[in-house]
Each structure stands twice: as C-alpha cells, then as structure tokens.
Amino acid sequence: MTDTMQRIVLASRPEGAPAHVNFRLEDTPLPEPGDGEVLVRVHYLSLDPYMRGRMDDAKSYAKPVEVGQTMEGGAVGEVIASNSDLFKPGEFAFGMFGWASHGVLPAKALQKLSPDLAPISTALGVLGMPGLTAWHGLTSIGKPQHGETLVVAAATGPVGSMVGQLAKARGLRAVGIAGGPEKCRLAVETFGFDACLDHRAHPDAASLREALAAECPDGIDIYFENVGGKVLESVLPLMNVGGRIPLCGMIAWYSGADLGDRNLLPAAWRAILVKRLLVQGFIIFDAYHRLPDFLEEVAPKVASGEVSYLEDITEGLENAPDAFMAMLKGGNTGKTVVKLV
Amino acid sequence: MTDTMQRIVLASRPEGAPAHVNFRLEDTPLPEPGDGEVLVRVHYLSLDPYMRGRMDDAKSYAKPVEVGQTMEGGAVGEVIASNSDLFKPGEFAFGMFGWASHGVLPAKALQKLSPDLAPISTALGVLGMPGLTAWHGLTSIGKPQHGETLVVAAATGPVGSMVGQLAKARGLRAVGIAGGPEKCRLAVETFGFDACLDHRAHPDAASLREALAAECPDGIDIYFENVGGKVLESVLPLMNVGGRIPLCGMIAWYSGADLGDRNLLPAAWRAILVKRLLVQGFIIFDAYHRLPDFLEEVAPKVASGEVSYLEDITEGLENAPDAFMAMLKGGNTGKTVVKLV
Numbered sequence: 001m002t003d004t005m006q007r008i009v010l011a012s013r014p015e016g017a018p019a020h021v022n023f024r025l026e027d028t029p030l031p032e033p034g035d036g037e038v039l040v041r042v043h044y045l046s047l048d049p050y051m052r053g054r055m056d057d058a059k060s061y062a063k064p065v066e067v068g069q070t071m072e073g074g075a076v077g078e079v080i081a082s083n084s085d086l087f088k089p090g091e092f093a094f095g096m097f098g099w100a101s102h103g104v105l106p107a108k109a110l111q112k113l114s115p116d117l118a119p120i121s122t123a124l125g126v127l128g129m130p131g132l133t134a135w136h137g138l139t140s141i142g143k144p145q146h147g148e149t150l151v152v153a154a155a156t157g158p159v160g161s162m163v164g165q166l167a168k169a170r171g172l173r174a175v176g177i178a179g180g181p182e183k184c185r186l187a188v189e190t191f192g193f194d195a196c197l198d199h200r201a202h203p204d205a206a207s208l209r210e211a212l213a214a215e216c217p218d219g220i221d222i223y224f225e226n227v228g229g230k231v232l233e234s235v236l237p238l239m240n241v242g243g244r245i246p247l248c249g250m251i252a253w254y255s256g257a258d259l260g261d262r263n264l265l266p267a268a269w270r271a272i273l274v275k276r277l278l279v280q281g282f283i284i285f286d287a288y289h290r291l292p293d294f295l296e297e298v299a300p301k302v303a304s305g306e307v308s309y310l311e312d313i314t315e316g317l318e319n320a321p322d323a324f325m326a327m328l329k330g331g332n333t334g335k336t337v338v339k340l341v
Numbered sequence: 342m343t344d345t346m347q348r349i350v351l352a353s354r355p356e357g358a359p360a361h362v363n364f365r366l367e368d369t370p371l372p373e374p375g376d377g378e379v380l381v382r383v384h385y386l387s388l389d390p391y392m393r394g395r396m397d398d399a400k401s402y403a404k405p406v407e408v409g410q411t412m413e414g415g416a417v418g419e420v421i422a423s424n425s426d427l428f429k430p431g432e433f434a435f436g437m438f439g440w441a442s443h444g445v446l447p448a449k450a451l452q453k454l455s456p457d458l459a460p461i462s463t464a465l466g467v468l469g470m471p472g473l474t475a476w477h478g479l480t481s482i483g484k485p486q487h488g489e490t491l492v493v494a495a496a497t498g499p500v501g502s503m504v505g506q507l508a509k510a511r512g513l514r515a516v517g518i519a520g521g522p523e524k525c526r527l528a529v530e531t532f533g534f535d536a537c538l539d540h541r542a543h544p545d546a547a548s549l550r551e552a553l554a555a556e557c558p559d560g561i562d563i564y565f566e567n568v569g570g571k572v573l574e575s576v577l578p579l580m581n582v583g584g585r586i587p588l589c590g591m592i593a594w595y596s597g598a599d600l601g602d603r604n605l606l607p608a609a610w611r612a613i614l615v616k617r618l619l620v621q622g623f624i625i626f627d628a629y630h631r632l633p634d635f636l637e638e639v640a641p642k643v644a645s646g647e648v649s650y651l652e653d654i655t656e657g658l659e660n661a662p663d664a665f666m667a668m669l670k671g672g673n674t675g676k677t678v679v680k681l682v
Contacts, residue, residue, distance in 0.1 A: 060615050228606075228607060250607065266591065269566075269588065269594070273591065274624075276623055276624060277620075278620070278621045280617070280620070281619075282617055
C-alpha cells in the first residue's frame with residue numbers, strides 16, 4: 001500500500017467561470033483511520049454543479065471551501081482499512097471524500113453499497129444525490145398529477161433525466177430542454193421525453209418561449225427549476241394557474257451568465273401572483289432521510305432497465321478540473337464522474 | 342327616486358401612475374332589476390391597489406376593465422328595489438357594483454350585511470376582502486409559529502394592519518414598514534407592531550436592510566409580500582431557512598416604480614434556494630369559501646375592539662379618482678373608502 005495520496009485543492013477563488021488556476025493537484029501523506037474511522041480508496045468521484053457555489057466566499061447553505069482545502073464532493077470507493085465494526089476491508093461505501101484519491105471518515109458518515117445491486121458509480125448519480133434530488137423535489141414540491149405538463153432543463157443530466165422519467169411514469173407530458181440536437185435526441189429516445197428543445201437554437205427567451213408554447217399546448221404545471229436564466233424567463237409566462245416550481249439550482253447564473261433585463265424580478269413576482277404559483281427552494285441535504293423510500297421505488301427500476309441513466313466518465317483525478325469546467329458549460333450529457341481506479 | 346345614476350368609467354389606459362385623464366364621471370339611466378336581481382344604492386365604495394392592475398390591458402387573473410366600462414370594485418349599500426326573495430328593500434349588501442352610485446346584480450352574487458354587527462363599511466376592509474386577504478395568506482401560506490418574526494409593509498393599510506395584529510395574537514414578533522413617521526407611530530400604537538420602519542427614511546435597500554436587521558435580531562421567518570420593490574430587496578437576505586413569503590401584491594411596481602438592479606431575480610432565486618424559502622402567490626377570490634371561518638374568528642374581535650382598524654374616508658363619487666391615485670402613492674393610512682350617502 002502506498003503511503004501518499006493525491007488531492008485537488010481550491011488554489012484560488014474564481015471570478016465567473018472557474019479556470020485551471022483555481023485548482024491545484026497535490027500529493028499528501030496517506031492519513032490513518034482513527035477509532036471508529038475507515039480509510040477508503042476512491043474509485044469514482046462525483047462532479048456536480050453545486051460545487052461551483054462552494055468555491056465562492058458567499059454565505060450559502062454550506063460553508064465555502066477554504067483556499068488550500070480539498071474541493072468538496074461525494075465519492076464511492078473500497079474500504080482498505082477499518083477501525084470500525086461497521087465496515088470490513090473490501091466493502092464499498094459512499095462518502096464525502098472530496099476530490100481525492102483516498103479519504104478517512106467516521107464509519108457512521110458512510111453509506112454502505114452493494115455492488116451486486118447496481119454498479120457502485122450509480123450511488124453518485126441515478127441512485128445517489130442527483131436521483132434523490134429529482135425524486136424528492138418532484139414528489140414533495142412538484143406534486144405531479146396525471147395529465148399535467150412538466151418542463152425541466154438539463155434534460156439529459158442526472159437530475160433532469162430522472163425528473164423526466166419519473167414524470168412520464170406518473171402520466172405527465174414531459175418536455176425537456178437541453179443544449180444541442182444530440183442531447184435532445186437522447187432526451188427523447190433514451191429518457192422518454194415527449195419533446196426536447198435545444199436552447200442553443202433559440203437566441204433569446206422570446207424565441208425559446210414560442211417553441212415551448214408549441215410543445216406545451218395545455219400550458220406548464222410543473223417547472224422543475226435547476227438552471228435559471230433564459231429558460232426560467234421563457235417558462236414563467238407559460239405557467240398554469242396553481243403551477244409549482246421546485247427550485248434546486250440555477251446553473252445558468254452560477255458562473256456569471258447574462259443576468260437578463262431589469263424587469264425580470266417584477267415579471268417573475270407578477271407571474272407568481274397572477275398564476276398563484278408555488279416556488280420552493282430545496283437542497284437535498286434536507287431530504288436524506290427519504291433516501292430509503294427513494295431507493296425502494298427507483299433501485300429496482302434501475303436494475304430492470306426501466307429507468308435509464310447515462311454517465312460521462314473522465315479518467316484520472318488530474319482531469320477532474322477539466323471535466324468540472326466542461327460540465328458547467330454544458331459539456332456533459334449524463335452524470336459527470338471521474339474514474340480513479 | 343331619481344331615474345339617473347352616476348358612474349366613473351375608464352376613459353383611457355394609464356402609462357405608469359394613473360392620472361385624471363384616465364377617468365371620466367358619467368350620468369347614465371338608472372337600471373331596473375330583472376328577475377332574481379336587486380337594485381342597490383351604494384353607500385361606500387372600496388378603493389384597492391388591485392384595481393390598478395385592471396386598468397392595464399395585460400393578461401392577469403381577471404379580465405381588464407375595458408375603456409368606456411365602469412371601473413371595477415366592491416361596494417356596500419342599501420337595497421332599494423328587489424325582484425328576489427333573498428333581499429327586501431332596506432336591507433344592506435356587499436357586491437361588485439363598481440365605481441358607481443347604484444348597481445343591479447343578481448341577488449345570489451350579493452352578501453347580506455348586518456349593520457348591527459359592525460358598521461357596513463367594515464365589509465370593505467377589516468371584515469372584507471383586505472381582512473380576509475391578510476388572514477388567509479397568513480394562516481394558509483405563512484403558517485405562523487409562536488416566537489417567529491414577521492415583516493409586512495404598508496403596515497397601517499387594511500391588509501398590513503390585519504397581518505400585524507393576527508401575528509401578534511399568535512405570539513410572533515411583528516415588524517412593520519410604512520411611509521412616514523406618523524404611520525409608523527400608528528402601526529406601533531394602534532396596531533401593536535413591535536417596531537415599524539419608515540421606508541422613506543431609507544434611500545436604498547441596503548439602508549433599509551440594515552435597519553430591518555436591527556429590528557429582527559433572529560432573522561425573518563415570514564415576509565407577507567404586498568409591495569415588492571425596495572422592501573423585497575431589503576428583506577430577502579434576512580430571511581431564515583425555511584421562511585415563507587405569501588405574495589398577494591406588488592404595489593411598488595404597479596405604477597412604474599424603479600425596477601432595481603439587473604441582478605435582482607438571480608439574487609431572489611439564490612435566496613429562495615439557499616434559504617429553502619416558500620414563495621406562493623394567492624388572490625383572495627380563490628379563498629372566498631374561507632370567509633365564514635374568517636368572520637367567525639375576527640368579527641367578534643372587531644366588535645370588542647380587540648382588533649383595530651382605520652378608514653380613510655373620501656366623500657363623493659367624483660373624488661374617487663383622486664383618492665385612488667393618492668392611495669397608490671401611499672397617501673392613505675387605513676382602508677380607503679369613498680362615502681356616497
């Protein structure tokens with residue numbers, strides 16, 4: 001066993017879109033597990049949009065990553081040393097190990113995985129945080145009703161693709177939005193969306209709205225909000241009375257995208273008032289207690305192939321920054337993971 | 342009995358703040374009630390911020406008033422002729438008679454009033470739509486909990502003053518916002534707010550926010566939203582995790598007030614996400630079925646004096662436009678009514 005490990009730290013805070021200069025790969029001594037702790041060798045590291053928020057020094061639902069600290073993130077890997085009765089070496093676990101080749105965490109902070117049930121990488125995507133985000137936001141805030149219409153952006157991403165599939169399974173019309181014709185094709189063919197619009201083909205919100213209106217002849221009842229920006233601006237006027245907007249992200253605005261016009265907040269407030277909309281923010285860390293219910297419904301469907309998922313796999317920890325930056329620009333198609341082993 | 346009546350029609354649509362040119366006083370023949378209808382002589386006419394929205398040709402929750410049509414509005418008056426078993430001449434009723442001295446409506450569209458219970462003008466304010474708006478928004482969306490902090494603007498207005506009194510009765514800290522030191526004094530002394538801030542003393546949102554933060558040491562759990570604009574911008578960063586924002590109006594933006602910065606929608610969306618806020622629009626016409634429950638709780642408190650209310654009474658239908666325009670600029674202190682008889 002090697003006595004060093006690798007990690008990627010936040011070298012400096014980005015202004016707008018992150019760049020290479022904001023990350024630094026380091027070698028550090030391999031830590032030893034203390035009492036009740038386990039040492040894990042990471043196989044797959046998750047890259048998610050929320051991590052962009054952690055790079056800023058702004059007050060948020062979680063503390064920012066400090067400059068010089070390991071970039072935060074969930075990962076799955078194999079236990080290689082254990083000082084806990086809960087784990088034996090050779091078992092697999094999910095935990096918040098960060099962007100690192102190895103990590104030590106209390107055994108109680110880990111979630112044990114069964115590699116027989118599904119590939120362990122799915123614990124980062126379709127059966128992990130993104131899948132739970134989709135399921136929790138849709139069921140607890142979206143409250144989908146048979147025959148309604150749902151819109152979600154990043155439709156081939158791990159959240160959007162799950163939202164679409166769950167909506168279809170509940171008898172809704174599901175309209176996706178994605179970047180480029182290839183993703184739109186995947187959204188319809190792989191994930192079963194009724195239609196998918198390429199936001200890149202629409203230079204402004206008015207154009208995108210016109211296309212959305214054509215695909216949503218009965219209006220929009222649920223807008224699962226994970227992007228903000230132009231898509232939000234397009235969707236709001238099409239919302240039906242009593243519509244619901246679960247809000248879990250705003251990736252379009254994370255890295256300094258165009259803020260839009262000055263009248264957007266008044267226009268949004270007016271839409272919420274006139275249509276009696278419900279807009280509710282949620283973060284998945286509030287809903288981890290629902291993970292067992294989620295897995296009970298969705299894990300068998302992943303195993304049977306009824307629920308599809310896509311992974312964008314990048315090899316090597318040193319390539320994580322590039323994969324992360326590409327994801328923020330929409331370069332990913334499915335769940336972005338970095339394969340370390 | 343006279344055979345003519347007076348009414349005020351929408352003469353033209355306003356751009357921004359309404360002006361005299363947008364209204365016209367007309368004499369018209371007194372209508373005769375048809376089968377099942379009653380003729381009412383209006384005693385008090387209600388003036389409310391929502392009417393500003395009806396003057397625009399924009400899609401909203403209700404049709405706009407057409408140019409040449411009577412301005413919409415609720416009113417209370419005495420039945421002077423009846424072709425219905427439901428009403429006898431001499432009885433009092435509330436109905437949507439518009440800005441007019443008389444009106445004919447189906448008896449079923451009227452609500453009978455007991456002048457012994459409370460002055461009939463209260464059916465336009467503290468025991469009418471504004472009171473119900475406050476009670477419904479606070480109880481069904483705000484879900485106040487003992488010990489929480491609530492903020493509401495237009496704190497001496499008919500909605501804000503009721504919100505504050507209901508919040509205090511439920512054990513919350515209630516902080517009002519109003520225009521000018523006299524209104525702020527009334528908010529505290531007459532309506533029992535713990536504190537009231539004069540928004541005119543704060544040139545920008547940052548200044549108002551600093552003052553609010555000092556009066557809300559535990560943050561804000563409920564922001565009852567009826568104004569938008571600078572107050573909203575001040576409040577959002579102070580909201581606590583899990584806060585609720587019942588949204589029933591945005592008077593600051595109705596007549597072309599400053600729209601604020603371009604980053605307001607991203608900032609609002611970020612606050613909703615990070616604080617997991619619930620924002621829900623509602624209009625009182627969706628909640629009229631709750632009127633009996635509301636009256637059961639609040640009417641005895643009005644009769645006993647436990648719940649206070651203020652009325653701004655203008656005499657004469659011809660003065661309704663002036664009173665309406667003044668109200669939109671914050672010139673009213675309590676419920677704005679026009680006394681016709």
